[in-house]
Amino acid sequence: MNANKLIRGFEVVIGLETHTQLSTRSKIFSGSATAFGADANTQASPVDLALPGTLPVMNRGAVERAIQFGLxxxxxxxxxxxxxxxxxxxxxxxxxxxxxxxxxxxVQGGSISFMVGEVPYKVNLTRAHLEEDAGKSLHNDYAGLSGIDLN
Incomplete structure (x- = not known):
């Protein structure tokens, strides 16, 4: 079957989801540090470990940075x-x-404009949202075992 007949009448849309770590000194919902490259679980608080009785508290700096990005x-x-x-x-x-x-x-909508050589491009954004980062599974650090890093 001719490929042109298959795509006629349709618009190709490619979406990208990117994740960004904000430049805050502590995590979005706990007071734990965010130093890149720290040893596993050295920056994990009782909130990060989900210990009973702990409650998250929103990081004001994360909200401020999201607002700055939106503007x-x-x-x-x-x-x-x-x-x-x-x-x-x-x-x-x-x-x-x-x-x-x-x-x-x-954040809803917005766009980012840039040049590639002399050609201008504009990428429309759908949303930017805040979320806590899950931990990271470690499979290569332990002989035949897996570990969890909640930094």
Whole structure:
């Protein structure tokens, strides 16, 4: 079958999801440090470990940086932002859920313009949202075993 007949009438859209670590001194929902390259589990607090009785506290700096990003890209910055629990079971997520945004992200829309040589490009953004980072599974650091880094 001719490929042109298969795609006629359709628009090809390619989406990218990127993750960025904000330049805050502590994590988004705990006071734990965020120094890159630290030894495993040396920057994990009781909140990060999901110990009973611990509660997350929002990092003001993370919100401020998200707002600054939204303004820089000409986006709509939400006056109210809602977080939800994204539930899934995985060893590097001791709570069994990840605090995240989707329906009501802090930043909606906007665009980034750039040049490649003499050719201008514009990439439209759908959203930018805040979420806590899950831990990291370590498979190569232990002889025949796996570990978890909750930094």
């Amino acid at each position: 820089a890209v000409g986006a709509k910055v939400a006056h109210q932002s809602i977080f939800a629990r994204k539930n899934y079971f995985y060893p590097d997520l001791p709570k069994g859920y990840q605090i995240s945004q989707y329906e009501t992200p802090v």
